[in-house]
Amino acid sequence: MTASPLSVSCPAPVAETEHVLLGHGSGGLLSAELLRDVILPAFGPAAEPDRPLEDAAVVRLPAAEVVMSTDSFVVDPLFFPGGDIGSLAVHGTVNDLAMMGAVPRALAVAFIVEEGFGLDELARVSRSLGRAADAAGVRVVTGDTKVVGRGAADRLFITTTGLGVRLPAARPSAGRVRPGDVLLLSGPIGLHGVTIMSTRSGLGFETEVGSDSQPLHHVVAAAVAAGGDAVHALRDPTRGGVASALNELAAASGAGVVVEETALPVPEPVAAACDLLGLDVLHVANEGCLLAFVAPERADAVLAAMRSCPESAGAVRIGRAVAEHPGRVVVRTGIGAERVLDMLVGEQLPRIC
Amino acid sequence: MTASPLSVSCPAPVAETEHVLLGHGSGGLLSAELLRDVILPAFGPAAEPDRPLEDAAVVRLPAAEVVMSTDSFVVDPLFFPGGDIGSLAVHGTVNDLAMMGAVPRALAVAFIVEEGFGLDELARVSRSLGRAADAAGVRVVTGDTKVVGRGAADRLFITTTGLGVRLPAARPSAGRVRPGDVLLLSGPIGLHGVTIMSTRSGLGFETEVGSDSQPLHHVVAAAVAAGGDAVHALRDPTRGGVASALNELAAASGAGVVVEETALPVPEPVAAACDLLGLDVLHVANEGCLLAFVAPERADAVLAAMRSCPESAGAVRIGRAVAEHPGRVVVRTGIGAERVLDMLVGEQLPRIC
Numbered sequence: 001m002t003a004s005p006l007s008v009s010c011p012a013p014v015a016e017t018e019h020v021l022l023g024h025g026s027g028g029l030l031s032a033e034l035l036r037d038v039i040l041p042a043f044g045p046a047a048e049p050d051r052p053l054e055d056a057a058v059v060r061l062p063a064a065e066v067v068m069s070t071d072s073f074v075v076d077p078l079f080f081p082g083g084d085i086g087s088l089a090v091h092g093t094v095n096d097l098a099m100m101g102a103v104p105r106a107l108a109v110a111f112i113v114e115e116g117f118g119l120d121e122l123a124r125v126s127r128s129l130g131r132a133a134d135a136a137g138v139r140v141v142t143g144d145t146k147v148v149g150r151g152a153a154d155r156l157f158i159t160t161t162g163l164g165v166r167l168p169a170a171r172p173s174a175g176r177v178r179p180g181d182v183l184l185l186s187g188p189i190g191l192h193g194v195t196i197m198s199t200r201s202g203l204g205f206e207t208e209v210g211s212d213s214q215p216l217h218h219v220v221a222a223a224v225a226a227g228g229d230a231v232h233a234l235r236d237p238t239r240g241g242v243a244s245a246l247n248e249l250a251a252a253s254g255a256g257v258v259v260e261e262t263a264l265p266v267p268e269p270v271a272a273a274c275d276l277l278g279l280d281v282l283h284v285a286n287e288g289c290l291l292a293f294v295a296p297e298r299a300d301a302v303l304a305a306m307r308s309c310p311e312s313a314g315a316v317r318i319g320r321a322v323a324e325h326p327g328r329v330v331v332r333t334g335i336g337a338e339r340v341l342d343m344l345v346g347e348q349l350p351r352i353c
Numbered sequence: 354m355t356a357s358p359l360s361v362s363c364p365a366p367v368a369e370t371e372h373v374l375l376g377h378g379s380g381g382l383l384s385a386e387l388l389r390d391v392i393l394p395a396f397g398p399a400a401e402p403d404r405p406l407e408d409a410a411v412v413r414l415p416a417a418e419v420v421m422s423t424d425s426f427v428v429d430p431l432f433f434p435g436g437d438i439g440s441l442a443v444h445g446t447v448n449d450l451a452m453m454g455a456v457p458r459a460l461a462v463a464f465i466v467e468e469g470f471g472l473d474e475l476a477r478v479s480r481s482l483g484r485a486a487d488a489a490g491v492r493v494v495t496g497d498t499k500v501v502g503r504g505a506a507d508r509l510f511i512t513t514t515g516l517g518v519r520l521p522a523a524r525p526s527a528g529r530v531r532p533g534d535v536l537l538l539s540g541p542i543g544l545h546g547v548t549i550m551s552t553r554s555g556l557g558f559e560t561e562v563g564s565d566s567q568p569l570h571h572v573v574a575a576a577v578a579a580g581g582d583a584v585h586a587l588r589d590p591t592r593g594g595v596a597s598a599l600n601e602l603a604a605a606s607g608a609g610v611v612v613e614e615t616a617l618p619v620p621e622p623v624a625a626a627c628d629l630l631g632l633d634v635l636h637v638a639n640e641g642c643l644l645a646f647v648a649p650e651r652a653d654a655v656l657a658a659m660r661s662c663p664e665s666a667g668a669v670r671i672g673r674a675v676a677e678h679p680g681r682v683v684v685r686t687g688i689g690a691e692r693v694l695d696m697l698v699g700e701q702l703p704r705i706c
Contacts, residue, residue, distance in 0.1 A: 021700070027592025027638070028697030032601075053605070054527055055449040055588065056422030058519070063416050069409030070461035070514055072499045074506075096408040108423035110512045112465070115703075144512075146425045149703055153427075154505035159463045159497075161423055161514035166411070174407055235408065239380025248385075252406070285380070344381030347374070350468075350502055 020117045025147025034145065038119055039111075042126030046107075046133035047140045057141035059106045061165055067102035069093055070161040076351040078125065078156060080199045082191070082210030083287075085158055086129030091213045091287055092238065092353060093162040094136050098217035099234040099290065101170025101224060104138040106163040111145045114153045125156065136215040138162065167221060169228045172292075176232040177253035179323040182299035184292040186219055186312035187212065189242055190270035193284035196352050198273060208269040212288030219312045223292060226305035230298035236290045238353060240344045243282040245291055246329045247343040257329040259319040259341065282331070283344045285352045293321055373470045378500025387498065391472055392464075395479030399460075399486035400493045410494035412459045414518055420455035422446055423514040429704040431478065431509060433552045435544070435563030436640075438511055439482030444566045444640055445591065445706060446515040447489050451570035452587045452643065454523025454577060457491040459516040464498045467506045478509065489568040491515065520574060522581040525645075529585040530606035532676040535652035537645040539572055539665035540565065542595055543623035546637035549705050551626060561622040565641030572665045576645060579658035583651035589643045591706060593697045596635040598644055599682045600696040610682040612672040612694065635684070636697045638705045646674055 023030040040047050073089040083091075094104045109129065113122065133140050191212040198205035216236060223231050233253070237245035242259075250257045259282075266274075266281050274281045288311070294302045299317070306315035329341040376383040393400050426442040436444075447457045462482065466475065486493055544565040551558035569589060576584050586606070590598035595612075603610045612635075619627075619634050627634045641664070647655045652670070659668035682694040 022703045023699040025592075025703065026697050026700040028597045028636075028699070029695070030699065031593070032696070053601075055452040056420045056455065056515075056517075058453065059419045059421050061419055066412045066414055066419065066516070067409045068412050068459060068461055068514075068516060069495055070463045070512070071497045072463040072465050072512060074465060074499045074501050076505075099408040100411065102409065106421060108421055108514050110423045110425040110514075112425050112427060112510055112512075142422055144424045146427045146510075147700075147703065148427050148507065151504070152429075152507035152704075153510070154501065157465055157506070157510070159423070159425060159465075159512035159514075161421075161461050161463075161512075162409075163419070163421060163516070164409075239378075240384070241380075244381045248406075283381075342382070343385065344379050346376040346381070346383065347379040347500075350375045350378065350500065351505075 018119055020113050020115060020119060020122060020147055022115050022147050022149060025145060038123050039126050042123045043130035043140050044134060046130040059141055059163060061105060065166040067097050067100045067164045067166055069096035070159065071096060072157060072159040073353060074157050074351050075353050077199055080211055081195055081206050083213040084125060084128050085156060086125040087132040088213050088287060088353060089158040089160045090129055090132035090136060091215050093160040094138060094215045094217055095236045097162045097164035098220040099236055101172050101220060102164030102166045104136060104162050104164045104217055106141045107133055107138050108161040109140055109143040110159040112153055112157040113145065113147050114155050115147055115150045117155050167224050170224045171229055172231050172234040174233055174249050174252035177249050177255040177293045177321050178232060179255055179321050180296050181232055181293040181321040182296050182317055183319040184294060184303055184306065185289060185316055185318045186306055187289040187314045188265040188267050189286055189289060190266055190281045190284040192287040193349065193352055194270045194273045197349055205269050205273045209267060212286055214288035214311055216290050216311060219290065219306055219309050222305040222309050223302045227294055227298040227302040230295035231292060231302060232295060233293040234290055237286050239285050241283040241285055243341050244343045250327050250329050254326050255321040256325040257319060258322055259331045261331050262334045263316055263318045265314055265316055279348065282341060283348055287353065371472055373466050373468060373472060373475060373500055375468050375500050375502060378498060391476050392479050395476045396483035396493050397487060399483040412494055412516060414458060418519040420450050420453045420517040420519055422449035423512065424449060425510060425512040426706060427510050427704050428706050430552055433564060434548055434559050436566040437478060437481050438509060439478040440485040441566050441640060441706060442511040442513045443482055443485035443489060444568050446513040447491060447568045447570055448589045450515045450517035451573040452589055454525050454573060455517030455519045457489060457515050457517045457570055459494045460486055460491050461514040462493055462496040463512040465506055465510040466498065466500050467508050468500055468503045470508050520577050523577045524582055525584050525587040527586055527602050527605035530602050530608040530646045530674050531585060532608055532674050533649050534585055534646040534674040535649050535670055536672040537647060537656055537659065538642060538669055538671045539659055540642040540667045541618040541620050542639055542642060543619060543634045543637040545640040546702065546705055547623045547626045550702055558622050558626045562620060565639055567641035567664055569643050569664060572643065572659055572662050575658040575662050576655045580647055580651040580655040583648035584645060584655060585648060586646040587643055590639050592638050594636040594638055596694050597696045603680050603682050607679050608674040609678040610672060611675055612684045614684050615687045616669055616671040618667055618669055632701065635694060636701055640706065
């Protein structure tokens with residue numbers, strides 16, 4: 001692997017190697033050096049671990065409900081327009097906390113690395129992860145690194161686990177969607193999935209679009225500040241896209257959902273890529289937008305609050321919850337026809353996140 | 354893959370397959386079915402997830418210091434005498450929490466599965482994980498499953514992240530080892546590493562020994578009840594063995610450490626395997642014992658408390674912290690000679706845990 005331009009600031013490679021060795025996962029001297037010389041400096045201000053390094057971290061939280069979420073990230077390629085596996089691993093878990101109305105506070109990071117992976121790439125991913133955590137205001141409090149032999153993993157997998165504290169006014173839950181609720185979407189859809197697909201297969205769309213990967217907890221805080229308990233349910237439509245997220249919410253709450261197809265914000269290159277590949281954009285993964293069901297009397301206020309955040313300046317109303325067809329999601333097209341929107345069956349694209 | 358005897362109670366395989374498909378990681382219908390039909394039932398009483406399934410879990414903790422730890426498990430083979438990757442993934446993280454004086458309360462579980470892995474094996478691992486969590490009194494509150502293509506991972510990796518609440522009297526820290534402290538060891542060493550090595554290479558020792566994998570939080574609770582704040586430091590000597598754990602504690606605290614070689618409890622088959630393989634048993638991994646540095650005036654009480662627990666009935670005094678050779682670990686042999694005990698350099702055996 002060639003040195004990346006970012007590797008200039010990488011500390012002197014441990015044990016005079018430029019690649020990850022099995023010994024870096026031994027728990028012995030090389031592990032300690034990898035942590036000290038590569039990973040912790042790369043995490044930057046987001047890490048600042050307690051000294052000495054312990055087997056676990058003490059997290060001081062205010063008296064509140066603690067929210068916990070975990071996700072493994074296996075995205076291929078590791079680097080893509082708009083982000084990389086490191087920033088994605090922060091945003092994905094921060095957003096899962098945010099969907100429960102929680103402010104992210106602490107992050108645990110576990111690397112599984114294939115022997116031979118470039119130390120410069122590991123440092124680059126770690127720096128990106130550290131920057132993303134710092135920008136989201138969440139500290140990396142503990143971590144782990146395992147190394148497996150060549151061929152036993154594809155370069156790098158990251159599992160992040162987040163702890164957050166629930167906003168006092170927030171009680172969003174998949175089970176709380178009610179007929180009459182207004183369905184809001186915080187921004188354009190399809191960007192992450194199309195970017196990954198296009199980058200992986202060299203289709204060229206990746207020069208026009210980038211992943212929407214971003215943290216959404218400020219959007220949630222603004223929505224909850226404006227809507228309080230009237231923010232009934234939040235979900236970020238990642239793997240499986242808007243279709244799977246809405247079907248989960250419909251199934252969990254027993255409400256029906258109607259989506260107005262013409263209201264969906266689909267960037268032109270995303271629409272073109274979906275046409276070319278025969279994909280329904282509603283099944284394509286996103287990493288930086290959210291769906292919100294809000295009681296109708298607070299919907300305008302919540303929409304305005306979302307639009308006041310740069311992350312969700314393009315928020316729109318895309319549908320509503322209904323008493324008809326309980327547990328099912330229906331898309332109404334521009335000419336008034338309706339079609340049932342199912343969850344994704346099978347796999348549109350493996351390793352999208 | 355052949356059906357395991359344990360697969361009888363496995364629910365009807367989702368989508369009429371007996372193997373994990375890429376679609377099981379899609380976030381869509383197959384993912385939902387896998388979770389509902391295979392993983393959650395297998396977790397058993399340890400799971401009892403909040404309904405509906407959300408992106409994250411709310412964890413109610415008493416007002417106390419929260420401790421967080423994460424570890425990835427990549428052990429090969431997945432099943433071995435004394436345990437499997439599922440039980441190990443619980444014990445490893447529970448023990449990291451325990452080493453900080455915490456009682457485990459909640460566990461997040463993330464699976465990375467290779468396409469084609471047997472659903473019966475996934476259910477078997479999940480059942481073992483659920484049983485181990487239930488036995489340790491810790492709930493599986495949230496999780497994630499990703500599927501990667503054939504060859505992109507070796508069957509199954511598990512990352513567990515634990516939350517615990519610190520015992521009020523407990524302040525163990527790597528930095529608190531003081532000259533004069535007595536060094537206790539809770540049980541025999543070398544069992545896990547020798548079991549994995551022997552199972553993997555068919556050496557035959559695995560018929561005589563099994564992994565020591567077990568949760569240690571009851572041992573810690575007993576030690577802290579007897580010793581309180583006099584329990585200065587705790588560490589479980591996993592990857593890198595007793596040698597790496599003691600070197601970490603010596604380096605963090607600046608104390609020297611002396612280990613009496615004749616006091617070390619080394620089971621006969623472990624000694625024989627180490628002789629055959631040319632290994633120092635002090636570098637071999639353990640998953641069910643701990644090292645404790647205790648102020649001398651409380652050492653006998655703590656040792657007695659440890660011996661009263663079945664998990665540490667064989668606890669012994671194996672050395673002490675000294676003012677000489679600060680930051681270094683020395684082994685004194687039966688004839689009074691001394692040798693420096695270094696951290697493991699390089700890798701004794703990859704994928705030991």
